[in-house]
Amino acid sequence: MHHVGSKAQTDIDLSKYRSEAEKHEYVEDLGRIDTVDSNKWLNVGVDIAETGRAGTFIQKDCSVIHSKAMRDGVEVMGISEALKKHEWMDQYLWKYISPEKDQFTQAAKTKPHEGYFIRSFQGAKIQQPVQACLYIAKEGFSQNVHNVVIAEEDSEMHIITGCSTSPHLITGLHVGVSEIFVKKGATLHFTMIHDWGEQINVRPRTAIHVEAGGVIVSNYISLRPVGSLQMSPTTYLDGRGAVARFNSILVASAGCHLDVGSTVHLNQPETRAEIISRAITVGGTIIARGEMIGKVAGCKGHLECKGLILKDGLMQAIPELQGHVPGVEMSHEAAVGKIDQREIEYLMARGLDEDEAVSTIVRGFLNVDIEGLPAGLAAEIDKAVTETQKDMM
Amino acid sequence: MLVIEDLAVEVGGKTILNHINMEIPEGETHILFGPNGSGKTSLMMTIIGFSGYTVTNGKITFKGEDITYMPIHERARLGVGVSFQRPPTINGLKTRDLVALCGRNHKADVETLAGLLNFEGFLERDVNRNFSGGEIKRSELLQLMAQEPDLVLLDEPESGVDLENIVLLGEVINTLLERGVKKPRGIMEHAHLKKKTKSALVITHTGHILDYITADKGQVLYNGHLCCSRNAREILKWIREYGYEECVRCTM
Ligand SMILES: Nc1ncnc2c1ncn2[C@@H]1O[C@H](COP(=O)(O)OP(=O)(O)OP(=O)(O)O)[C@@H](O)[C@H]1O
Ligand SMILES: [Mg+2]
Numbered sequence: 001m002h003h004v005g006s007k008a009q010t011d012i013d014l015s016k017y018r019s020e021a022e023k024h025e026y027v028e029d030l031g032r033i034d035t036v037d038s039n040k041w042l043n044v045g046v047d048i049a050e051t052g053r054a055g056t057f058i059q060k061d062c063s064v065i066h067s068k069a070m071r072d073g074v075e076v077m078g079i080s081e082a083l084k085k086h087e088w089m090d091q092y093l094w095k096y097i098s099p100e101k102d103q104f105t106q107a108a109k110t111k112p113h114e115g116y117f118i119r120s121f122q123g124a125k126i127q128q129p130v131q132a133c134l135y136i137a138k139e140g141f142s143q144n145v146h147n148v149v150i151a152e153e154d155s156e157m158h159i160i161t162g163c164s165t166s167p168h169l170i171t172g173l174h175v176g177v178s179e180i181f182v183k184k185g186a187t188l189h190f191t192m193i194h195d196w197g198e199q200i201n202v203r204p205r206t207a208i209h210v211e212a213g214g215v216i217v218s219n220y221i222s223l224r225p226v227g228s229l230q231m232s233p234t235t236y237l238d239g240r241g242a243v244a245r246f247n248s249i250l251v252a253s254a255g256c257h258l259d260v261g262s263t264v265h266l267n268q269p270e271t272r273a274e275i276i277s278r279a280i281t282v283g284g285t286i287i288a289r290g291e292m293i294g295k296v297a298g299c300k301g302h303l304e305c306k307g308l309i310l311k312d313g314l315m316q317a318i319p320e321l322q323g324h325v326p327g328v329e330m331s332h333e334a335a336v337g338k339i340d341q342r343e344i345e346y347l348m349a350r351g352l353d354e355d356e357a358v359s360t361i362v363r364g365f366l367n368v369d370i371e372g373l374p375a376g377l378a379a380e381i382d383k384a385v386t387e388t389q390k391d392m393m
Numbered sequence: 394m395l396v397i398e399d400l401a402v403e404v405g406g407k408t409i410l411n412h413i414n415m416e417i418p419e420g421e422t423h424i425l426f427g428p429n430g431s432g433k434t435s436l437m438m439t440i441i442g443f444s445g446y447t448v449t450n451g452k453i454t455f456k457g458e459d460i461t462y463m464p465i466h467e468r469a470r471l472g473v474g475v476s477f478q479r480p481p482t483i484n485g486l487k488t489r490d491l492v493a494l495c496g497r498n499h500k501a502d503v504e505t506l507a508g509l510l511n512f513e514g515f516l517e518r519d520v521n522r523n524f525s526g527g528e529i530k531r532s533e534l535l536q537l538m539a540q541e542p543d544l545v546l547l548d549e550p551e552s553g554v555d556l557e558n559i560v561l562l563g564e565v566i567n568t569l570l571e572r573g574v575k576k577p578r579g580i581m582e583h584a585h586l587k588k589k590t591k592s593a594l595v596i597t598h599t600g601h602i603l604d605y606i607t608a609d610k611g612q613v614l615y616n617g618h619l620c621c622s623r624n625a626r627e628i629l630k631w632i633r634e635y636g637y638e639e640c641v642r643c644t645m
Contacts, residue, residue, distance in 0.1 A: 342481045345443050348465035349475055350495045350540060357466075360494070364485030364519070 012201050012228075014103055017142035017173045019111040021061035024137075030056070030066060036167060037135065043224075043380065044162025044193040046133045054157075055118070055130040059145065061138045062113035073124025074157065075117070076132075079146055082117035089117075092148050095179060096207035096236065104203040108144045108177040115145035115176070120155035120186070129158040129191075134176065136200070137166040142173040149178070151186035151214070158189040165197045172197070178206040182214035184239065191219040193380075196226040198255060204231040212239025212268070220248040223384035225256050232261040232289060237271035237299075248277040249366050251384055252284025252313065261289025261318070266299035266328075273301040278366050281313035290332070291320040297327025307336040308365055310358075359386065394419045394592045395440070395544055400451035402432075402439050409435050410617045413451070417544070420589035422570060422606060424625040425596045427614035428637050433596045434478050436614065437546045440594075441475050442468050455544065474542025476533035478549055478596075482521045488532060489516035496539030506538045509565055511558070526553030534565050545569055545593040551602045563605025566593075570606070600629040615641045 027033060030048040038048050041058070050056055055069040055076035064078040075082075083089045099109035116132045136143050151157050165172055174196070182188050196202055210216050222229065235244045246262045264273040275290040292301040305317035319332040339361050347357035363382065395417040402410040409432045417423050427433045439446040440453060442465040452461045460468050483491070492503045507513045510531045521529060530550055537545060550566065551559050570591045595602060603625060611625030613632075620641040621628060631640040 340481060341444060343483055345465055346477070346481055346483070347491075347494075349441050349443075349469050349477075350491070350536060351466055351469040351498075352494060353466045354464075360486060361483060364483055367485035 012103075012173065012203070014107060014142065014173075016140075017171075018138070018140050019107075019113075019142050019144070021113075021138040021141050024060045024063040024065050026063075027058075027065050030058075037137070040164045040167065040195065041133050041135065041162060043195050044133065044164050045160045045191070046131050046162045050131075052128050053131050054126045054128040057116040057118070057130075057132040058135065059114055059116070059133070060135045061141055061143060064114055067116075069130075071126060071128065073121045073155070074126050074130060075119045075121075076130055077117050079112075079115040079117050079148060082148070089148075092150065092179060092181060093146070096209055096234070097177060097179060097205055101205065104175045105177055105205050107142065108146050108175050108205070111142075111144055112146055113144050115147040115178075117148050118157075118159060119150040120152060120157040122152040123154045124152075125156040126158070129160045129189075132159065132161040134161070134163045134174070135165065136169060136172045136174060138172075139169060140171050142175065144175040145177070147176060147178040149180045149188070149190070151182045151188040153183040154185040155183075156187045158191070160191045160193070162193045162195070163202075164195040165200055169197050170199055172200045174200065174202045174204075176204040176206075178204065178233075180206065180208040180216070182208065182210040182216050182242075184211045185213040186211075187215040187217075189217045189219075192221070194220075194222040194226065194229070195224045196229075198225040199227040201227050202229040202231070204233070206231065206233035208233060208235040208244070210235065210237050210239065210242040210244060213241045214239060215243040215245075217245045218247070218262075220246070220260070222258065222260075223249065223251045223380070225253050226258070227255070228257040228259075230259040232259075232263055232291075234263045234265070235273070236265045236267060237273065238267050240268045241270040242268065243271070244273045246275045246277075247368055248279075248288075249368065250277065250279040250286055250288070252279070252281045252286045254283030254313070256284035258285065259287040259289070261287075261291065263291040264293070264301065266292065266294045266301060267296065269296050269298040271296075271299045273299075274304075275302075276304045276368055277306070278368055279305070279307045279315060280362065280366070281307070281309050281315050282311045283313045285314040285316075287316045287318065289318045289320070291322075292330050293322045293324070294328035294330055295324050297325055299328055301330040303330075303332035303334075305332075305334040306365070308362070309336065309338055310362070394421075394456060395594075396454040397440075398451050398454070400439070400453065401449045402435060403447045403449050404435060404445060408449070408617065410439065413619055415612065415619060417592045417594060419592055421609040422593040422595065424600075424603070424608045424611040424628075425594055425614060426598075426611060426628055426632060427596075431614045432617045433614050434548055437475055437548055437594070437596070440468075440546060441465060441473055469540070469542070472543035473546065474537045474540050474544065475546040476530070476537055476548060476550055480521050480529060480533060482519065484519055484522065486520045487516065488518055488520050488535075491520050492516070492535055492539045495536045496541070499541060501539035501541075503539065506535055509538070509561075509568070510535050511561060527555060527558055530554050530562065531558065534562065534569070537569055538565065543591055545591065547593065547595045549596050549598065551597065551599065559601060560605070563602065566602070566606055569593075600625075603629065613637070613641055
């Protein structure tokens with residue numbers, strides 16, 4: 001049975017995980033990576049040929065095994081290297097997240113294992129995406145990373161981060177504290193693709209700060225089984241005209257527990273926020289949250305949660321809007337249900353068999369127009385839909 | 394091509410069609426008249442096999458095969474094609490992709506077909522999403538053009554269509570029935586010489602479509618029964634002048 005927020009699914013005993021793992025060697029030439037690993041990275045959008053990428057960061061367990069920037073105007077490195085390089089680094093650590101928030105942030109503080117530092121320089125328009133991959137290979141490991149992303153004033157950058165585990169891994173925990181700073185007039189596209197294992201628990205803790213005229217577009221995609229995932233990035237739109245757009249695509253098969261939300265604080269005039277989620281359950285549990293807090297007149301927000309229940313399982317949409325003053329404009333739209341039989345039959349009347357009709361509809365459902373989605377991901381979505389259908393049978 | 398024998402159909406536990414007998418031979422186009430709620434759409438839904446329309450008696454034969462209980466997609470693949478009166482919206486599915494799916498077996502050229510219907514501008518839109526009444530009709534016909542069915546069921550193809558588009562639609566329907574006199578880009582060169590092999594059942598209230606297609610026969614559905622079977626224009630004239638009630642009296 002499924003219980004929302006049930007202790008068994010969401011409470012984790014950290015002492016059951018190892019916080020130590022063997023070091024892995026730095027790899028200069030990604031072509032020499034074992035295909036067992038690199039195939040998993042490919043699934044989450046990481047291109048080992050690095051063509052069309054402005055930089056790459058790869059961390060396996062606790063070791064940074066590859067890290068470099070290939071274009072001007074961008075820096076890519078491990079967080080410990082960044083701490084050595086930039087004396088101002090501590091201004092960006094634990095700024096909008098407290099290490100005391102919960103046991104996971106505490107673990108990231110007391111037993112840190114690297115994480116990435118990615119920064120676009122002032123005015124730099126980075127054409128190609130920077131890619132980052134966090135990978136767990138050690139059985140029972142708790143990977144505690146701390147990531148920092150800075151888009152300096154008037155810069156533009158797209159980051160693709162993929163997280164996955166080695167195919168043989170059974171248990172593991174990923175704790176990721178991410179602090180993202182979008183300075184005045186900067187635009188950051190941040191696409192995160194997760195492909196964990198069936199019993200992996202995942203606890204990202206993210207805070208995003210956006211200054212005047214800054215734009216954050218965040219896409220989150222989790223199509224493969226994961227034991228449990230609980231996250232709710234918090235965004236502060238702290239400058240006039242700052243914009244946040246969140247898209248998420250979630251699929252939960254039996255045994256998966258996804259609790260995914262976004263919170264956006266609209267603290268300045270003319271700020272805009274949009275949270276859109278598409279979720280499908282095939283026997284798993286999905287809680288799709290969205291929260292907007294409007295503190296000034298002239299801010300606008302829209303929340304849209306749509307869920308499909310294909311087999312059984314639980315789908316819960318929890319949209320929440322808070323307006324603190326008059327002149328706040330916020331709306332939400334939530335719908336949870338199954339595929340309309342008439343849609344299936346309509347497509348069958350065009351010659352598609354029932355399975356084809358269902359997958360065509362599901363693909364359409366997941367097809368939110370996502371800005372800057374890496375090429376090949378559409379194919380990934382198709383693959384996941386096909387696998388989802390196998391689960392349905 | 395299509396033979397319906399003593400068909401009875403229930404919807405929601407209520408009998409809405411009874412003792413229906415109908416035959417549409419190869420190459421013929423029949424027109425179906427009948428007042429609102431008489432069961433015309435239900436008859437088409439039953440022929441294509443939509444759930445909710447339960448056959449309680451009789452049978453439907455298509456190309457010699459009993460299709461009464463055949464799954465929808467098998468009927469479609471056998472050559473039945475429907476232009477629906479109220480098709481559903483499919484979010485996220487581009488009209489272009491659906492048309493391509495309809496025509497995947499003969500690699501239909503979506504762009505060219507859309508050109509015939511003046512519909513190129515809608516290919517990127519989600520299927521039926523916020524389409525106007527007339528746009529839905531054109532979208533349905535575009536899908537049928539790609540599908541190339543042998544029996545075409547058209548549910549009020551001209552209702553809500555403006556005067557210019559109705560001409561376009563008439564031509565497309567003729568092409569669909571391989572009766573095209575106009576030759577769109579040379580594809581139909583010999584169409585008017587070829588023997589007609591496609592059949593059609595067309596529902597209409599106004600009869601406007603009769604200005605564009607050649608009807609072999611007209612039928613009237615009244616209170617769930619097929620009452621009259623004769624020249625379509627004659628029927629239309631009777632309905633116009635005397636109304637349905639009088640019209641069906643001639644057979645009783
Ligand atoms: N799914 C349904 N559930 C309940 N009643 C239905 C359903 N479908 C059709 N009916 C009823 O069956 C009768 C016939 O409907 P149908 O749509 O076939 O009529 P029609 O002849 O096509 O009418 P129109 O000219 O208005 O399109 C109507 O009384 C209608 O309300
Ligand atoms: Mg009707």
